[in-house]
Amino acid sequence: MTQSPPILEIKSLQVRKGGILILDIPALQIEEGELLSLIGPNGAGKSTLLQTLASLTKVSAGEIVFKGERVAADHGGFAYRRRLSMVFQDPLLFDTTVFENVASGLRIRRMKKKEINRAVSENLERFGIAHLLQRSARKISGGEAQRVALARAFATKPEILFLDEPFASLDPPTRESLLTDLEAILRQTGTTTLMATHDRMEALRFSDRLAVMIGGKIFQVGPPYEVMNHPLDEFVASFVGVETILEGTVVKADQGSFLTLVGEKEIEAVGDIVLGDRVTLCIRPENVTLAVPPGHQATSARNVFPGVIEKVVPMGLYYKIQLQCGFPLVAYITTHSLENLKLKAGKEVVASFKATSIHVVKREPCQESQGLKGGGETN
Amino acid sequence: MGLILEGIYKAFYLLFTLDPEVMGVTLLSLQISGTATLISLMMGISVGTAVALTEFPGRKFVVSLINTGMGLPPVVVGLFVTIFLWRNGPLGFLEILYTPAAMILAQAVIATPIVMGITLAAIQSLPRNLRLQILALGATRIQMVRILVKEAKLPLLAGVMAGFGGVISEVGASIMVGGNIKGYSRVLTTATVMETSRGNFDIAIALGIILLILAYFINLVLTHIQQRERPR
Numbered sequence: 001m002t003q004s005p006p007i008l009e010i011k012s013l014q015v016r017k018g019g020i021l022i023l024d025i026p027a028l029q030i031e032e033g034e035l036l037s038l039i040g041p042n043g044a045g046k047s048t049l050l051q052t053l054a055s056l057t058k059v060s061a062g063e064i065v066f067k068g069e070r071v072a073a074d075h076g077g078f079a080y081r082r083r084l085s086m087v088f089q090d091p092l093l094f095d096t097t098v099f100e101n102v103a104s105g106l107r108i109r110r111m112k113k114k115e116i117n118r119a120v121s122e123n124l125e126r127f128g129i130a131h132l133l134q135r136s137a138r139k140i141s142g143g144e145a146q147r148v149a150l151a152r153a154f155a156t157k158p159e160i161l162f163l164d165e166p167f168a169s170l171d172p173p174t175r176e177s178l179l180t181d182l183e184a185i186l187r188q189t190g191t192t193t194l195m196a197t198h199d200r201m202e203a204l205r206f207s208d209r210l211a212v213m214i215g216g217k218i219f220q221v222g223p224p225y226e227v228m229n230h231p232l233d234e235f236v237a238s239f240v241g242v243e244t245i246l247e248g249t250v251v252k253a254d255q256g257s258f259l260t261l262v263g264e265k266e267i268e269a270v271g272d273i274v275l276g277d278r279v280t281l282c283i284r285p286e287n288v289t290l291a292v293p294p295g296h297q298a299t300s301a302r303n304v305f306p307g308v309i310e311k312v313v314p315m316g317l318y319y320k321i322q323l324q325c326g327f328p329l330v331a332y333i334t335t336h337s338l339e340n341l342k343l344k345a346g347k348e349v350v351a352s353f354k355a356t357s358i359h360v361v362k363r364e365p366c367q368e369s370q371g372l373k374g375g376g377e378t379n
Numbered sequence: 380m381g382l383i384l385e386g387i388y389k390a391f392y393l394l395f396t397l398d399p400e401v402m403g404v405t406l407l408s409l410q411i412s413g414t415a416t417l418i419s420l421m422m423g424i425s426v427g428t429a430v431a432l433t434e435f436p437g438r439k440f441v442v443s444l445i446n447t448g449m450g451l452p453p454v455v456v457g458l459f460v461t462i463f464l465w466r467n468g469p470l471g472f473l474e475i476l477y478t479p480a481a482m483i484l485a486q487a488v489i490a491t492p493i494v495m496g497i498t499l500a501a502i503q504s505l506p507r508n509l510r511l512q513i514l515a516l517g518a519t520r521i522q523m524v525r526i527l528v529k530e531a532k533l534p535l536l537a538g539v540m541a542g543f544g545g546v547i548s549e550v551g552a553s554i555m556v557g558g559n560i561k562g563y564s565r566v567l568t569t570a571t572v573m574e575t576s577r578g579n580f581d582i583a584i585a586l587g588i589i590l591l592i593l594a595y596f597i598n599l600v601l602t603h604i605q606q607r608e609r610p611r
Contacts, residue, residue, distance in 0.1 A: 056511045082517035092512040093610040095530055104526075105516040137610035145610070156517065 005068065007032045007160060007192050008053065012062035015052055015216075023048050023216045025062075030160070030194060035186060037203040037224075038196045040213035041239065046196035049213070050162045053194065054086050067159075082109060085158035089165040091145035093137040093152075098129065101137050101148050105156040123151040126185060143174035150182065154189070161186075163195040167202065179206070200228070200240060212236045233361055237282045244283040244330050250275055257355060265326040268302040269358040280361040287357040288331035290321065291350045292341050301352035305329070309347045312338070319343075323351055382580065389581030390588055401585055408566040411479050412547040415486030416494075419542050422487075423494025424535065428528060430495075431502035432510075445499060448492025453485075457552030460485040464556065477558035482566070485552040490542035497538030501531040533604045544597045548590060 006029035015023035023045045030036055038046045051057040053064060055077050064071040071080050085105070093101050099120055106116045124130040127147040132140060137148065146166060153161060166182075167175045183206060186193055197203050203210055203224060210224040212231075220232045231237035234245050248262035250273050258273045259266045260281060269281055289301065307325030314320075319338050323329040329351055333343070343349065393401050430441060462468050464476040464484075475481045505527060513523045528535070550568035557564035559573060567586050574583040 051511060054515055056514055078514070078517055078519045081515060084515070086512070086515035088508050088512060090506060090508065091610075092506055092509050094526070095533075095610050108516055108518045108522055138607070152516070162515075 004032060006030055007067055008194075009065040010053075010062070011065065013052065013059060013064065014061040015048060015057060016060040021060075021216065023052060025049070025218055028211070028218060028221070030192060033190045033192055034208045035193045035195070035206060036209045036211060037207035038194065038211050038213050039198065039200065039203045039239070041198060044213040045216040046198075046213055047164050048216070050086065050164050050194060050196055054084055054162050055080050056086075082156070083159045084162065085153035085156055085160075086162040087146075087149050087153045087164065087166045089168045091142075091149035093145055093148055096137060098124070098132045098135050098137060098140065098148050102151045102155050105152060109156065119155045119157075120151075123155045126154065127151045127181065141174075143170055143178060146170060146178060147181075150178075154185070154191075158191065161191050161193045163193060165196055165198070167199070168197075212239060214239065230359055231282060231361070234280055234282075237280075237359070237361070244281075244285065244288075244328065246281045246283070246327055248279060248281065250277045250279060253277075262327045265305060267327075267358070268355040269360050270356050271360040273360065273362070277362060282359040282361065283329070283353055283357070284359075285320065285330045285332040288329060288351055288353045290323075290331055290333060290337075290341065290343070291352070293348055293350055299352045300354070302355040303358075304350060304352045306348065306350050309343060309345050309349060311345055312343060323349070325351055386580040386584045390585035393582065393585040394588065398585070401582065401589070403562065404565055404567055404570045404586065405589055407479070407564075408547060408568075411482050411553075411566060412486060412543060415483045415546050416490055416539065416543040418483070418487040419490035419494045420539060422491045423538065423542070424498050424528070427495040427498025428502055428524060431499045432524065432527075442499065445492055445496045449496040451489055451492060452551070453489055453549040453553075454551035454555070456485055456488050457555030460488065460552065460556050476556060477560065477564065479557065479564055481556040482553050482564060485556045486546035486549065489549060489552065490546050493545055494538045494542045497541060498531070498535060501534030501538065502527060504534070505530055533607060537601055537604050540597045540601050544594065547593060 008030040010025050010028040012027070013023065013025045014021060038049065040046055048057060052059060055064075055071055066080065066083075071077065094104060102120045102123055103116050106119055111119075121130065121133075124133060127150055129144060129147045129151065132144060132148070137145065140148070150166070167179060170178065179202065195203075195206065197206075207224055209221060210227045211221045212219045212227060212235075214235050220227055220236050227236070228240045231240055237245055246260075246262045246267070248260040248267070250258050251261045251266065252259040253273055253275045256272065257268060257270050258275075259268055260279055262281070267281060269279075271279075273279060289299070291299075293306065305325035307323040307329065309321055310324050311322040312319055313322070315332070318332050318334050321331045321333055321343065323331065331351060333341075337343075341349075427445075430438065430445070460481065461476065463470045464473065464481055465471055466476075473480075475484070509530065510523060510527065513526050518526060548568060550572055553559075553564075553566055554569045554572065557566070557569065559565050559569040565573075567590050571583050571586045571590070574580075574586065
């Protein structure tokens with residue numbers, strides 16, 4: 001992070017709709033030029049947060065500071081909105097040509113014809129849609145439409161860009177090519193960007209920092225790998241992809257490693273934990289190795305548990321295996337390994353995972369809103 | 380059968396020779412209904428847009444009122460306009476009963492709720508986030524409303540057509556407040572009623588054909604609008 005003051009700063013922001021608190025964010029800072037992804041399930045308040053920051057929704061309490069200036073609490077402030085751009089999940093194009101769509105923000109600002117022409121062709125070029133110039137917005141594909149929406153957003157040279165799930169309704173190949181192009185354009189222009197998404201992989205690859213939102217609150221902010229590998233609590237863990245979440249009591253603690261009793265099994269993990277503590281263990285599915293009983297090889301993993309496969313779920317390039325080892329466990333396995341090991345429901349296997357690969361969360365009564373400013377540090 | 384065929388033959392003769400009486404009635408019809416539609420557009424689009432874009436208590440009631448107004452029976456409108464314009468009625472001082480002005484007033488009353496209701500539906504059927512998108516593009520509130528109305532221009536055109544179609548084919552109110560005075564307040568529909576009652580089927584059929592052609596063009600435009608796609 002740079003030493004310069006943040007471009008956008010949230011101070012004790014609250015938004016209520018019909019008396020219900022739908023957004024409650026004590027503090028959040030967005031640095032100049034950074035790419036921050038908001039990740040969370042549907043209804044987490046991601047869109048509301050973006051709309052509030054774009055001055056499209058009324059703030060109930062607190063304030064938003066943009067480049068040192070307080071953003072007006074009502075939504076009359078078109079002067080502020082002229083410094084930002086926003087792209088929604090739907091392209092929301094106007095019923096006119098592609099050119100006029102991209103020009104619309106500039107026309108609203110009453111810019112000169114020459115400048116409009118230049119800005120439009122520059123941005124159509126940038127998004128690879130120059131050939132669509134005179135086409136009607138009604139007659140282009142979904143992917144092209146979203147490119148037009150992005151070109152329209154960039155045409156006004158925004159100081160900050162808000163993206164509200166811009167890829168959510170595109171098919172995977174279209175999404176992939178647009179994601180690649182947008183990433184390059186954002187890096188090249190250095191536009192500060194706040195993107196809402198519910199796609200973990202999108203967030204992982206796209207962002208400098210990741211903010212996990214659930215129920216109108218930000219639970220954790222930090223670099224993507226850190227958030228995904230060290231979730232602050234089960235809420236975050238369940239969302240960022242740790243599929244196995246176990247709870248238990250510590251029955252033995254010794255020099256940094258400890259044993260947790262989960263059901264009737266003891267799981268070894270690493271951490272600064274005291275005897276009798278309640279802990280939550282998070283095990284990422286890709287860290288679990290499976291083997292078939294007779295021929296399985298010796299492993300350095302401290303946790304080895306025989307179990308039975310309950311369910312095999314195809315996930316595209318890999319399979320998700322749900323196991324019962326005295327506790328539920330989830331593993332990811334490639335199609336190749338699945339075929340080699342002839343895995344199917346009902347088959348007995350041996351699951352192993354390293355003590356160091358387990359993420360440990362101490363059970364404390366109230367953990368929400370921790371780690372807001374830091375880099376998602378756990379202990 | 381002979382009566383009908385002869386009637387149709389004579390009707391086409393009147394049409395192709397541009398019979399002055401038939402043309403006069405047609406022109407007056409277009410003038411009166413056109414003016415009434417224009418007034419209803421000003422009232423209907425502004426109020427319809429305002430109701431569509433604002434939240435206020437009793438909004439649902441207002442919307443249901445507008446929707447009811449879309450099916451206002453012309454005879455009832457004719458009755459009330461007549462009462463209002465009657466010599467000692469509330470608007471009697473205007474002295475416009477049995478004039479084209481009274482017909483324009485009555486027709487505007489009929490067409491306004493139609494235009495208003497269609498405007499309301501058209502603006503509301505725009506994507507919910509479109510308003511936010513326009514504001515996010517830096518628009519002021521006035522700019523936003525202007526862009527929204529422009530986006531709804533096709534359904535609004537449908538409103539224009541429906542309003543015009545409603546009043547040009549309406550007979551009850553026109554005959555009641557206009558009086559069907561020859562060369563002054565006689566329009567296509569009232570003339571058709573009169574000529575039919577007199578047994579002048581040739582002129583009645585000629586007038587009927589003109590009405591049908593107008594109705595056809597209105598529906599052609601409406602169909603064209605309905606078949607268009609919205610942009611993504």
